[in-house]
Amino acid sequence: MKFVFAMIVFMVTISVGSHVSFANSYEPIIHAINPNTTITFSTKKLTNKPVKVTIDTSKYEGGDHYLYDSFSKKIIKSNKITVDISKNDQYNFLPVDKDMDEESVPNYGFWIMIEVRNIDMTKPKIKVLKPTLEFGTGKYRLNFGITDYESGIKSVTRQTSYNSSYPSKEAFMSMDDSMIINRNGRYKVTATDFAGNKAVKYITVTDYKKAPLKVNSFTSKSNYITGKSMKNTWISVYNLNTGYRIAKVKTDSNGKFKASIGKQKTNTKLYVWTWHIPEKYVSASKDITVKR
Known part of the structure; x- marks a missing residue:
């Protein structure tokens, strides 16, 4: 073959506009190509596996x-090659005379230039954040943060079966998330990115504790309901038959409370609930049936 030395004249560029989908923005780019040359990729989607590129x-x-491969700096003895690419980067290939050696390859000519950018082999990262108690309800909220600065967070699954998925056009590189738990134990969080990498985090909770709540016995002849909980804590009493709250009182410095509920009919079901409890305690509740 008689090699023609010339500057690049055939150029194909694929630009990513503002309206293309998130996933398409990671597609490989063909920056330059020779006449009568074809380039194929095993996948143009985000992947956590090497991409096979065939240059014919x-x-x-x-x-x-x-073909000379500038990345490996080797001459491949074929005019049709398939290379496994495992790293995002720009890769350049040049047709060269069969009698040429690596040291003689020029810097100019009809270079074939491709850019692979759809490979992500890095798992998302899950970080456990400080848990919080919801104001008023006292529910224990287990908090965690997730980051994936490569291909973005696709979905998060919590052990509580509460799942959330985000379509590609709304991918998050960083997000805070949480779940409500009801007991001490080991909880599982799974995060998956758009390339298919999956991270799993097990979070052990040992500081879950409910506020103490004691309700003294009373009958249908009683006008008051009494008991004990945390000091300076609100206590709400609901009539489950009607769905209305019938009393709201605050415990004293010793945690005792006395709520006026009026006489309630026998077998009426009441719900007694701590509210605005001190920090580090989860709200407690009791279902009470009025006795004769």
């Missing part, structure tokens, strides 16, 4: 040449 120059100038 067999119809370029009779095919009487080899």
Whole structure:
């Protein structure tokens, strides 16, 4: 083959506009290509596996040449090659005379330039944050943060079966999330990115504790309901038959409370609930049936 030294003249550029989908923004780019050359990729989607790139120059100038790979700095003795690429980068190939050696390859000519950018082999990161108690309800909220600065967070699954998925156009590189738990134990959080990488985090909770709540016995002849909980804590009493709250009182410095509820009919079901409890305690509740 008679190699023609010339500057690049055939250029194909794929630009990513503002309206393309998130996933498409990671597609490989062909920056430059020779006449009668075809380039194919095993996948253009985000992946956590190597991408096979096939470059076929067999119809370029009779095919009487080899291909020089500038990344490995090797001459591949073929005019049609398939290379496994495992790292996002720009890769350049040049048709060269068959009798040329690596040291003689020029810096100019009809270079084939491709940019692979759809490989992500890094798992998302899950960080446990400080748990919080919801104001008023005292529910224990287990908090965690998730980051994935490569291909973005696709979905998060919590052990409580509360799942959330985010479509590609709304991918998050960083987000805070949480789940409500009801006991001490081991909880599982799974985060998956758009390339298919999956991270699993097990979070052990040992500081879950409910506020103490004691309700003294009373009958349908009683006008008051009494008991004990945390000091300076609100106590709400609901009539479950009607769905209305019938009393709201605050415990004293010793945690005792006395709520006026009026006489309630036998078998009426009441719900007694701590509210605005001190920090580090989860709200407690009791279902009470009025006795004769």
